[in-house]
Amino acid sequence: MTLDITDAELVLMQLLWTESPLTARELTERLEKDKGWHRKTVNTLLSRLARKNVIQREKGPGGISNWHPLVDRETYRKTVTASFVDEHFNGEIAPLVASFAKGRSLDDSQVAELQALLDSMFEDD
Amino acid sequence: MTLDITDAELVLMQLLWTESPLTARELTERLEKDKGWHRKTVNTLLSRLARKNVIQREKGPGGISNWHPLVDRETYRKTVTASFVDEHFNGEIAPLVASFAKGRSLDDSQVAELQALLDSMFEDD
DNA sequence: ATTGACAGACTACGCCTGTAGTCCAACGGA
DNA sequence: TCCGTTGGACTACAGGCGTAGTCTGTCAAT
CATH class of the missing domain: 1.10.4040 (Penicillinase repressor fold)
Incomplete structure (x- = not known):
């Protein structure tokens, strides 16, 4: 658990640390506006963070996926x-x-x- | 002049900031021992730092090349x-x-x- | 049941970085 | 003078990172 988070990933983490859980859609809305990132870019970063066990997805009400940090x-x-x-x-x-x-x-x-x-x-x- | 120095390059800079100028040979001796780096690796890093204008070579007495920082x-x-x-x-x-x-x-x-x-x-x- | 849009897994790809090899010129010793 | 060693420019190459496309399944609205 070396806790290595890249620069782009850190941008996502900052959002999740400020407010969580957030859906992929909510993250995308903010990052498209603030950073000009494509939806797919956000998605890749979420996957990479999840693979590293830095964030986790949980099913919210209505089966909606919510992402939240595992590392504070x-x-x-x-x-x-x-x-x-x-x-x-x-x-x-x-x-x-x-x-x-x-x-x-x-x-x-x-x-x-x-x-x-x-x-x-x-x-x- | 964005002053971007990578991790490996920084190791060289730390040596040069502590003592300079140093020849390629002197740097290599220390880094082979401390870091297990090959002579050629040291050379590449020196070249990259020079290209970025972070260090410079100067001809010492006897035509020996000495490297010293340009950025303090x-x-x-x-x-x-x-x-x-x-x-x-x-x-x-x-x-x-x-x-x-x-x-x-x-x-x-x-x-x-x-x-x-x-x-x-x-x-x- | 059909369609449209998004989620997420997987794939892609160029640039940077760590690490080193090749090649040639210069220098110091035999 | 010839040779081995070294310095430096250039080349190489794999893995990481930023950035995004493809493919498939699912869910919501029709």
Whole structure:
């Protein structure tokens, strides 16, 4: 279960993580509009995600197929983030934040949120 | 100049960012040992990076070819980090740090470093 | 019962990527 | 001067990925 989700597949997952279950039709409607994807493209991606056990289909009322994630967003975020930090920042989070802030200054709410996070860590000790 | 560097290419870049210039031979020695890569593989990657204007060759003393980066590490880190944060965390850094910390608790020095970073941001205002 | 439209499995296909081989020119040692 | 080794340009090739077409069955409306 290596949790490998490609870029195109991730677009689908973002939708399903935001709202699920969704039917193929509902997904297609959004993705045709937002991404210009063909119905068949959406279908292929759904199949590939299903084959990887990342999503699953379930029969809803009236026999309608609903798709929903089997992997939750937070689990996925943890793994990709850990990989990213390892690959690009030698496993250290602070330099990542520094690089990010250099490229795009953090607004006050971002800083406050980070501060709250750090404070909660001190408490946990 | 989209700065797209693949995983295998990145391995080379990490070496060149740590120490440069390096000759093809020097790179090959390290990568044969560390990664089991063939000399020819290293060569292909060097060529591809050069074609993308990410590295450059320069004639050293004695006509030896030395490779060195044209893109500095910090620039690269800023761009990949921004993309990553946008793609996975909707452009917000605090949730990224939260996810990272959930998967792998931060040790004291990491927390201290982050705190110092935040403090310096307050000063800048 | 017939038809039309969509769902999903399977197939297709070109480009990118990882990995390496071929070929030729240059250089260093015998 | 000749040979073996190396560098680099070019070529190769399989598997993954983005993108979509074909085929078949099903369900809804007629």
